[in-house]
Amino acid sequence: MKKQLLTAALAVAMTAPVSAQIGTNPKWLDDAIFYQIYPSSYMDTDGNGIGDVPGITQKLDYIKSLGVNAIWLNPVFESGWFDGGYDVIDFYKIDPRFGTNTDMVTFVEEAHKRGIKVCLDLVAGHTSTKCPWFQESANGDRNGRYSDYYIWTNTITEQDKKDIADRQKEVNPASSTLGRYVELNAPRGKYYEKNFFECQPALNYGFAHPDPARPWEQPVTAPGPQAVRREIKNIMSFWFDKGIDGFRVDMASSLVKNDPGKKEVSKLWNEMREWKDRNYPQCVLISEWSDPTVAIPAGFNIDFMIHFGIKGYPSLFFDRNTPWGKPWPGQDISKDYKFCYFDKAGKGELTEFIENYSKAFNGTKNLGYIAIPSANHDYQRPNIGTRNTPDQLKVAMTFILTMPGVPFIYYGDEIGMKYQMDLPSKEGSNNRAGTRTPMQWAAGPTAGFSTCEPAQLYFPVDTDNGKLTVEAQQNDPNSILNYTRELTRLRHSQPALHGNGDWELVSKESQPYPMVYKRTAGGETVVVAINPSARKVSAKIAHLGDGKLLLMTGKAGYKTGKAEDTVQLNGISAAVFKVQ
Secondary structure, eight states: OHHHHHHHHHHHHHHSOOOTTTTOSOGGGGGOOEEEEOGGGTOOSSSSSSOOHHHHHHTHHHHHHTTOOEEEEOOOEEEOOSSTTOSEEEEEEEOTTTOOHHHHHHHHHHHHHTTOEEEEEEOOSBOOTTSHHHHHHHHSOTTSTTTTSBOEESOOOHHHHHHHHHHHHSSSGGGOOOSSEEEEEETTEEEEEBSSSTTOBBBOOOBSSOOTTOTTOOBTTSHHHHHHHHHHHHHHHHHHTTTOOEEEETTGGGSSBSOGGGHHHHHHHHHHHHHHHHHOTTOEEEEOOSOHHHHTTTTOSEEEOOSSSSSSHHHHHOOTTSGGGSOOTTOOGGGSOSSOSSSTTOOOOOHHHHHHHHHHHHHHTTTOEEEOBSOBTTBOOSBBTTBOSHHHHHHHHHHHTTSSSOOEEETTGGGTOBOOTTOOOOTTOGGGGGGSOOOOOSSSTTTTSOSSOGGGSSSOOOOTTTTSSHHHHTTOTTSHHHHHHHHHHHHHHOGGGSTTSEEEEOSOTTSOSSEEEEEEETTEEEEEEEEOSSSOEEEEEEOOOOEEEEEEESOEEEEOOSSEEEEEEOSSEEEEEEEO
C-alpha cells in the first residue's frame, strides 16, 4: 500500500499546476489551532437575540483560554440574509447586525494582543441581487463598470426554460437550487446565471471552454472576468490592510464555468496566491474545496477534508440514522459505508478514510495543510444520536486535535453542544439550523448568550439542564471543556503533534478498533490510540520503545516488547503516549 501511495503522490505532483507557494506557508500555521465562530450565534451585546462582533471581542479571553490561536468567522459582510450571510451586498462593509468596520478593526486588534489570528469568510463566487454591482449591471449599458461582472444572456435552451418553469412550481421557488438561469428581463439581458439560489447571481470569472454558439460565455481572459479577479484582490487588500490574517474561501473550486479538471480555476488561485505571498506573506488562504491534492497545489495554504469532496469524513462521524448520514439524492448507499467509525457500537471501518487521507496527506505535506474540523456551520455536530456522552466526545476530540495539518474546533464543540434536530429554517439554514444555535455560556433560558426574551433568540438553546455550558464546565477537571484545553496544551508542547509532523497508521486497517497512529518530528515520536467502541480492545504494533502516558480519557496502557508493542484500551477511551 505504501508503494501505491507513493506512486499516487508522485502522480499528483507531476500533474498539478506549477505552484509558486512551495515552502512559502507562514510559519505560524505549523502550530495553529483554529476556532470557527458563526457570528450570529456567539454572543449578543445589544439584546436583540443575534450575536455581534463586540460580543466576540468580549469573549476573547475565553477563546484564548481554549488554547486556540486563530479564529475563522463565518460571513460578516453586509448581506440580504437569505442564505446565512452567503448572499453578500457589500464586501467592504460589516453588516449592521454585527456592528461597524471599526468594531471589526477593534476586534482584530484585541485578538492580536492575545496572539490570536483572525480570518474572514470570502464568498468569491457570487453576490446578492441586492448588491449595487448587480443592480448596475442589470440596469446599465454594456460598457458600464459592472456590466460584465455577471453572466447575462437573452437566449437559453429549452431545458433551461423548463428548469425555470419547474422551479416556479415549487413551494418556495426562491429557495430552490434547480437550474442554471433566472429570468429577469433586465435591460442588460433577459436571463442571468445563478450559483445556488435565485438571489445569488454568479460572478463572471469566465468559461474555460466557451461555446462559440453561446457568445455570452466569455473566456477567462476577457475584460469582465479579469475585472472580477481584480475586485477580489481589492476586497482582500482592503481587509488585509485592516489587520485581517486570511480568508476562508467559500466553494473555492466553483468560480470558472465549464472547467473540467479545475485547470482554469487552479490557475486563478495560483495567481491569487502569488499576489498574496508577494504583498501579504503572513496571511493565509483556506479553501472550501475538500480535495487537498487539487486545492493545495492550486494555491491554498489549507484545504478541508469534510462532508463532500474526497470520501472519508462521513464514514468517521456521520451515523446512518442522523441527517448527514442519510444518502443524498443520487447517492447509492450500497457503494458507501454502512456504519460510522466514531460510534460505541464499534461496527465502523477505517479503510475509506485511511486510503483517501493517506493519499491527500502524502501528496500535499510539503505544500500545505489538511484541516479536519470537529464540525462546521454546514453539517451536524459530534453530539448527535447515540454519540452523546462526555467520554465519547472526548475520544472524538482527541482524534481531531492530534492529527496533522491544522485542526478546527467549531464553537461549542468544546463543551459538547448538541446538534438540535428539527428546528425551523431561518435565513436559509434548512437542516443546518441545528448546528447554528447560540453558544451556551451559562444556565438559564438564553444560556447567557443574550439579555433578550427567549422567544427572540436567533435559534433556541439546549443546555441539558445547564450541563452543556461554559459555566458548568469551567471548574470541572473532568469536563469536555477542560479536556479540550489539555489537548490543545499537549499539541502546542509536542512538536511531533504540530501541523508539519509526520503521520503513519501503525495499527491494521483490517482491525479498525483501536486506531493507532504515530506522529513524528525532530527525532521525537508520539503515539495516539483511539477506541470509540464500547468494548475493550488491543492492538500489536511494531516495536517503537517505552510509551510514557501524556494524556488519557477512559483507560489505556502501553506495553513494550522486544519485537512488538501492545496498546490496550478500555471501551470509549483514547490516549496519547510519548515513545522513548
